[in-house]
Amino acid sequence: MKTILVTGGAGYIGSICVEQLLDQNYKVAVFDNLSEGHRKAVDPRAEFFQGDLADRTVIRHAMEEVKPDAVMHFAANALVGESMENPSKYFRNNVASGINLLDMAVETGLKKFVFSSTCATFGIPERVPLDESLPQNPINPYGESKLLFEKILRWYDECHGLKYVALRYFNAAGASKVFGEDHRVETHLIPNVLKVALGQRESVDILGTDYPTPDGTCIRDYIHVLDLAQAHILALATSESGQFNLGTGGGTSVREVIDACRAVTGCDITALEKPPRRGDPPRLVAASDKIRSVLGWTPKYQEIRTIVESAWAWHQQHPHGYGKQKN
Ligand code: UDP
Secondary structure, three states: OOEEEEEOOOOHHHHHHHHHHHHOOOEEEEEEOOOOOOHHHOOOOOEEEEOOOOOHHHHHHHHHHHOOOEEEEOOOOOOHHHHHHOHHHHHHHHHHHHHHHHHHHHHOOOOEEEEEEEHHHOOOOOOOOEOOOOOOOOOOHHHHHHHHHHHHHHHHHHHHOOEEEEEEEOEEEOOOOOOOOOOOOOOOHHHHHHHHHOOOOOOEEEEOOOOOOOOOOOEEOEEEHHHHHHHHHHHOOOOOOEEEEEOOOOOEEHHHHHHHHHHHHOOOOOEEEEOOOOOOOOEEOEOOHHHHHHHOOOOOOOOHHHHHHHHHHHHHHOOOOOOOOOO
16 A cells, blocks of 8 residues: 655645545545644544644654655645735745755655646746646746746756656646635635625625636636546656646636536626736636646546536535634
8 A cells, every 4th residue: 555645735635635545545644734724624534744844854754754655745835916925935835845845755765756836837828728848937936936846856856866746737626525625815716706605705806807818807727626636646656757737628717607606506696897916817728638648637527517516515514614713
């Protein structure tokens, strides 16, 4: 049985990946500082280490105790807007702390690393859909921090033989039956729309209506978090290092997402047209050919409606997320 150490396993995507690994008979240990994650989001079948990646001693302790066959590294700050206000936080946590993890991985003989990267490493793409050959020119510190880490991974492979897979997520959405999306400060579209349906917000903002898209709102590639988790599990099987864009290849506008939420919830969701958010590219859609052919990944959930249904089921069962206590 293979053992996986999952950093950020108390966060949204990490928690669901942990659950899927356990369901597929992996042994899992979670490493998380609970700054963004929730203790209740850690699957009870997993071992839990509370620690911060700024601290090499606790990472070493976890690595020596768990002796993982692979590390999946989700722990990071991931808000574009916040990264523009506080770039230092993004370079410290996403790059410097990540190097601590890599160093402890190398020192303890780890051979395989799966990294949560992002389509934000591309900035404003010169063509859509985005394939892996496009130049990466991030337009915010968040994207830059993830790109830096991708580059560092390349050198740790070259110099230390640490094999890695970097998965560049497009828009993760949806929930499993048990775990879902609960950010302390919610900026994401789908949970914010569903909060209106839950009666927790009066309305949702449409951030920008003059984009060069058919209905004037931004288009994104929403990928079900369960499909995303499966890509991580497939990444464990390859012996080659590589980077993969990870989206379904479908594009959905903000207005279409809100309409899907109206259809799924049966609620008349009030949407207000507002100015655009700083740093939002008009259209981000993945070309997923490489991950399909190299890793054999196929998304099971293509329809925005199915993705929203799973999110809605979770939010109805957890109207206050994991509870508002810190952990
Ligand atoms: N968005 C919006 N209203 C919101 C939150 C987001 O119109 O309350 C838009 C946002 O400008 C972007 C899309 O919805 O075009 C997806 O945003 P989200 O924050 O979910 O993900 P991102 O693409 O920024 O990673």
